[in-house]
Amino acid sequence: MKLFRKILWITLSAAAVAGVILLMGFANDNHQNSRCKDVQIKITSLGSEELLTTQIIKDQLTKNFGKLQEQKLKSIRVEEIQKFLKQNPYIDDATAKVSLNGELQVAIRQSRPIVRVFNTAGNNFYLDEKGKMMPASIDFPIRVLVASGSIEGDFKPGKNIFKLPKTEKEKNASLYKVYNLAKTIDADTTAKALIEQCFVDPKGKIGLVTKVGKHQVILGDTSDCQNKISNLITFYRYGLPKLGWDTYKSINLTYKNQVVCIK
Numbered sequence: 001m002k003l004f005r006k007i008l009w010i011t012l013s014a015a016a017v018a019g020v021i022l023l024m025g026f027a028n029d030n031h032q033n034s035r036c037k038d039v040q041i042k043i044t045s046l047g048s049e050e051l052l053t054t055q056i057i058k059d060q061l062t063k064n065f066g067k068l069q070e071q072k073l074k075s076i077r078v079e080e081i082q083k084f085l086k087q088n089p090y091i092d093d094a095t096a097k098v099s100l101n102g103e104l105q106v107a108i109r110q111s112r113p114i115v116r117v118f119n120t121a122g123n124n125f126y127l128d129e130k131g132k133m134m135p136a137s138i139d140f141p142i143r144v145l146v147a148s149g150s151i152e153g154d155f156k157p158g159k160n161i162f163k164l165p166k167t168e169k170e171k172n173a174s175l176y177k178v179y180n181l182a183k184t185i186d187a188d189t190t191a192k193a194l195i196e197q198c199f200v201d202p203k204g205k206i207g208l209v210t211k212v213g214k215h216q217v218i219l220g221d222t223s224d225c226q227n228k229i230s231n232l233i234t235f236y237r238y239g240l241p242k243l244g245w246d247t248y249k250s251i252n253l254t255y256k257n258q259v260v261c262i263k
Helices: 001-035 053-065 076-087 172-187 190-192 225-238
Strands: 036-042 091-098 103-110 113-118 124-128 133-135 145-149 195-200 206-210 216-221 250-252 260-262
Touching: 036 053, 053 076, 053 133, 076 091, 076 103, 076 172, 113 172, 113 190, 124 172, 172 190, 172 206, 172 225, 190 195, 190 225, 216 225
Parallel strands: 036 103, 113 145, 145 195, 216 250
Antiparallel strands: 091 103, 113 124, 124 133, 195 206, 206 216, 250 260
16 A cells, blocks of 8 residues: 555656646747847946947847847847857947846946057057957047057957967057056056056157146156056155146156156
């Protein structure tokens, strides 16, 4: 009798599990054959100003994948949508998935520019915090450090300067210097508020334009860049207010742990 009950229990349990699996299969099949109800897009800008809008993304998806709201869920190419979005130079990362309620949900992390570059080839573009090149848009101007002067190299939208072929790295030497400077300034709120522009001379030396005084600030190269910027801020905070903002024609930070001023 006990053996019979055990066998019966096992049989009923197996039948129940099979029934659940069968129902899940039917539910999944119905879900996959239903049509997409909506496209929900969320853009995270990481503290940067806007470079993208949900409407821009929707228009791009419609242009490349058709009107998604009219497609069956099983026909929506989620992986291809993700790959397509990641090719956008303004996008740092993107994920797409179909929800249980029949929506296509897209999550985008916008790239964060830290410097705007005007190079010798006449290109005008941003570098983001990871070193990716991004087109500058007149529709979405971003307030960041501006770099100009003898900055060589080719502008390649969406390409990371640290992933360029070795043959191109020497050509882009000035661009790496600008990036290192921009990263240093971006990490310091005082430096971001103080320094507006940098200029690269034909010898690769860098000068800075600040929001105070009429003097020239000579950074030199970007070695020990963090310490140089820190020395400049300290001098601005405790030295120039007493001496007068227009006392000197130039402030030279080239030498290690020194601030050399010329009247």
